[in-house]
Amino acid sequence: MRMAKLSEAASVPVPTIKYYLREGLLPAGRRTAANQADYGEAHIRRLRLVRALVEVGGLGMATVREVLAAMDDPRRSLHDVLGTAHWALAGRSTATGALPVGEEARADVDRFIDELGWTVGPEAPARAELARALATLRRLGWPVGAGVFERYAQAADRLGAWELDQLPSAACRPEAVERAVVGTVVFETALVALRRLAQEHHSARRFAEPDAGPPPDANG
């Protein structure tokens, strides 16, 4: 297909496509005339992935290039590629991102992850995130251990197993990586929103005035 068609199919404006081509984020099309090229399904897929990384993941061009390089390297396992995407996404700021992580909180979190039996790299950024959350709780005067996260770990474990089951087979790396990236970012937002909605629902059942909402039903 021509670039105009590609633009339409991927919902990405032509100037953006040209920019991605110049930056090497999108492979050149098959040249059909002096200033015409032909693009295929692979281009649509790659455009969608770049868009997911940039617009949803909030990644810069250099980081996107790194993720794509990992994806295109056949010597790297899909696990390795997903890891690269995760690490790139972890650079984004979080509510407690600016707070210091104590050595002690970090050691407690590392021990907790070991006890869960999870296979996680020692430098995974989410370890520091979790340690930061624990340190914040303690700083606020809650004398808790990492075990306070037990329920959340169970929920995450179930979700993580299910999410990986949903990924397309390892043979289809572009789609698997796209889904992993979009999944990590978009479903993270969704999960956070749903937790707040569920909290509101369960709070209504417990604490609302009798005339402020429907009575608790018998299914709880």
Add this chain to the structure above:
Amino acid sequence: MRMAKLSEAASVPVPTIKYYLREGLLPAGRRTAANQADYGEAHIRRLRLVRALVEVGGLGMATVREVLAAMDDPRRSLHDVLGTAHWALAGRSTATGALPVGEEARADVDRFIDELGWTVGPEAPARAELARALATLRRLGWPVGAGVFERYAQAADRLGAWELDQLPSAACRPEAVERAVVGTVVFETALVALRRLAQEHHSARRFAEPDAGPPPDANG
């Protein structure tokens, strides 16, 4: 106790305490001399709450005052107070916060929440968040309905019910609100971190090269 002691007990610097007193976020102590006042347990608790709202929740002074006013008003139910805290926290930015929400995605999400049987106010900000996540998926070319969030809703429902069970009794509002606010923000960060760790673990089990990690165990 004197202010120096209060500062130590709550881990909040004296100038910050004076600022909170001036702003009306902390009630005055019992005057014991011309320029001396006595503070009690209630002050420690209130200081911890303000700190949680400002430092962890990232709220501005005006919003903190609103949450405290709701908390101190005995006519308002605890559900109402928790709702005020939730709404205040929802103002914080999210990854997809800048993207538009289509009418269609919003209607789909509202129907989905109805089908879950959740009691959630029609204007709860998390509805828009969820609709934004759905709209983002569609914009990226995934032709999905709100049912794509089913698993996440189940996980959130279980967590939400458990979290509300953990709150101190409604009689102890300051502690309940503090825990709800800290819980919403800090455990949200923890949940997101744990989901990434769980994804890495399950990805390792499925996609890592045979010599890159331990073999899957029999508990999966």
